[in-house]
Amino acid sequence: MALQRLCRGSGALGCRRSSGLQGQLPGKLVEALRAVVGTPNVSTALAAREQHGRDESMHRCSPPDAVVWPQDLEQVSKLAGICYSHGVPIIPFSTGTGLEGGVTAVRGGVCFNLTRMDRITALSTEDFTVAVEPGVTHKALNNYLRDTGLWFPVDPGADASLCGMAATSASGTNAVRYGTMRHNVLNLQVVLADGRVLHTAGQGRHFRKSAAGYNLTGLFVGSEGTLGLITQATLRLHGSPEATVAAVCAFPSVQAAVGCTVQVLQACIPVARIEFLDDVMMAACNRFSGLSYTVSPTLFLEFHGSPSSVEEQVRQAEEIVQLNGGSDFAWAREPEARNKLWAARHNAWYAALALRPGSKGYSTDVCVPISRLPHIVGETHRDLQESGLTGPIVGHVGDGNFHCILVFDPANLAESQRVKEFATRLARRALALDGTCTGEHGIGLGKRHLMREEIGELGLTVMRQIKATLDPKNLMNPGKVL
Numbered sequence: 001m002a003l004q005r006l007c008r009g010s011g012a013l014g015c016r017r018s019s020g021l022q023g024q025l026p027g028k029l030v031e032a033l034r035a036v037v038g039t040p041n042v043s044t045a046l047a048a049r050e051q052h053g054r055d056e057s058m059h060r061c062s063p064p065d066a067v068v069w070p071q072d073l074e075q076v077s078k079l080a081g082i083c084y085s086h087g088v089p090i091i092p093f094s095t096g097t098g099l100e101g102g103v104t105a106v107r108g109g110v111c112f113n114l115t116r117m118d119r120i121t122a123l124s125t126e127d128f129t130v131a132v133e134p135g136v137t138h139k140a141l142n143n144y145l146r147d148t149g150l151w152f153p154v155d156p157g158a159d160a161s162l163c164g165m166a167a168t169s170a171s172g173t174n175a176v177r178y179g180t181m182r183h184n185v186l187n188l189q190v191v192l193a194d195g196r197v198l199h200t201a202g203q204g205r206h207f208r209k210s211a212a213g214y215n216l217t218g219l220f221v222g223s224e225g226t227l228g229l230i231t232q233a234t235l236r237l238h239g240s241p242e243a244t245v246a247a248v249c250a251f252p253s254v255q256a257a258v259g260c261t262v263q264v265l266q267a268c269i270p271v272a273r274i275e276f277l278d279d280v281m282m283a284a285c286n287r288f289s290g291l292s293y294t295v296s297p298t299l300f301l302e303f304h305g306s307p308s309s310v311e312e313q314v315r316q317a318e319e320i321v322q323l324n325g326g327s328d329f330a331w332a333r334e335p336e337a338r339n340k341l342w343a344a345r346h347n348a349w350y351a352a353l354a355l356r357p358g359s360k361g362y363s364t365d366v367c368v369p370i371s372r373l374p375h376i377v378g379e380t381h382r383d384l385q386e387s388g389l390t391g392p393i394v395g396h397v398g399d400g401n402f403h404c405i406l407v408f409d410p411a412n413l414a415e416s417q418r419v420k421e422f423a424t425r426l427a428r429r430a431l432a433l434d435g436t437c438t439g440e441h442g443i444g445l446g447k448r449h450l451m452r453e454e455i456g457e458l459g460l461t462v463m464r465q466i467k468a469t470l471d472p473k474n475l476m477n478p479g480k481v482l
Contacts, residue, residue, distance in 0.1 A: 041069040059101030064111035081195030094161035100444025106479035134163035153178040168442040169222030176398030189232035225477035241304035246338040247331040250294035260324040273302040274398040281392035285344035288351035352405040366430035367401040367439030401439035
């Protein structure tokens with residue numbers, strides 16, 4: 001999820017109106033929900049339901065039948081128990097910044113808006129851990145930690161909920177050094193479909209490693225709300241770097257830029273961020289932000305550490321850049337200069353949309369072994385040209401994850417269909433190169449048809465058996481992932 005927030009393509013496509021039982025929950029059920037959280041915290045109004053029936057993807061809005069705003073764990077547990085006893089689907093919702101239709105209520109049901117649960121608790125500066133509720137975003141947490149010398153580095157671009165980030169196994173630009181959510185979640189508090197409360201690593205525990213049985217925390221990270229409602233996440237924190245230096249450099253080809261990346265990693269340079277923008281994206285960024293970068297494949301890098309170690313990292317990286325034909329190597333130390341240098345990467349989404357004013361966007365999200373990146377990027381360029389689509393490329397090149405920002409008119413059904421077909425071809429191309437159809441956005445609605453191809457029939461069967469064990473009535477965010 002490291003791209004900037006998507007425009008609401010689902011809004012352009014409109015909301016599916018309620019049909020059948022949707023929008024017509026039994027009066028006794030609605031009254032039971034109100035008895036738990038109070039009348040002001042339950043809504044069956046169409047406007048509220050439609051607001052909660054879409055995320056920031058291109059998928060059509062599917063509204064729930066009701067929205068509830070619980071305030072604490074006890075209320076979530078009671079509400080889940082009520083829905084379970086009535087056989088009503090449960091859909092979690094927080095900031096709504098997902099990119100694959102994960103919050104759409106394809107079978108109606110009750111949407112649990114968890115944003116009012118926003119406490120930050122159990123901060124331990126000695127253990128480098130903290131516990132957060134679903135209403136806490138990554139920016140809010142880092143503001144809270146500002147004077148502690150600690151920070152949480154996983155940054156998906158949008159100001160997303162940390163529990164939602166755990167649910168989708170999000171990552172971002174810092175993953176090459178600090179890992180994804182999967183590497184930074186130590187424990188989860190989860191309300192299961194029937195209202196029972198599970199602590200995946202044991203209540204209150206926040207150890208760095210364990211060999212005690214199955215990894216239940218890892219099971220729920222990336223489960224996208226299909227196994228339970230994450231009501232608290234215990235996270236691993238990191239020391240704030242004493243010094244930070246950013247750098248940018250241009251290359252004669254995609255192969256040269258990726259080759260440089262591989263060599264930087266092989267040299268054990270602990271680069272914090274290493275981002276790739278293709279020539280189309282660089283031209284768009286120059287035009288959008290009034291910049292004057294060279295229009296060619298470009299790497300943006302960032303180094304963290306002590307002042308002396310950062311200087312050594314920059315020196316080593318610059319040597320490798322030169323060996324790979326890199327040019328226009330520029331670097332910045334001060335925050336203002338770093339922000340200016342990074343402006344192209346931070347504004348990439350908006351720069352892409354500006355290529356076609358009034359357009360909407362869809363971001364692909366494949367990830368391949370780093371050695372396969374030049375091949376798949378080259379094929380993707382050719383596919384874009386043959387398809388007549390606009391799709392500049394940005395990527396977290398340090399871990400083989402890249403995004404093709406497909407800019408299109410959702411009212412043009414033929415073009416929308418070409419976008420979908422292109423995204424499927426790209427995903428299958430990644431699978432053929434031993435990669436994955438999603439590096440950080442999740443499966444949601446849009447990639448369900450690729451699950452069997454990625455993990456095989458037996459893998460899919462095992463996942464379905466796990467789902468059936470934890471959610472026997474198939475009420476937890478149904479229609480997603482599997």
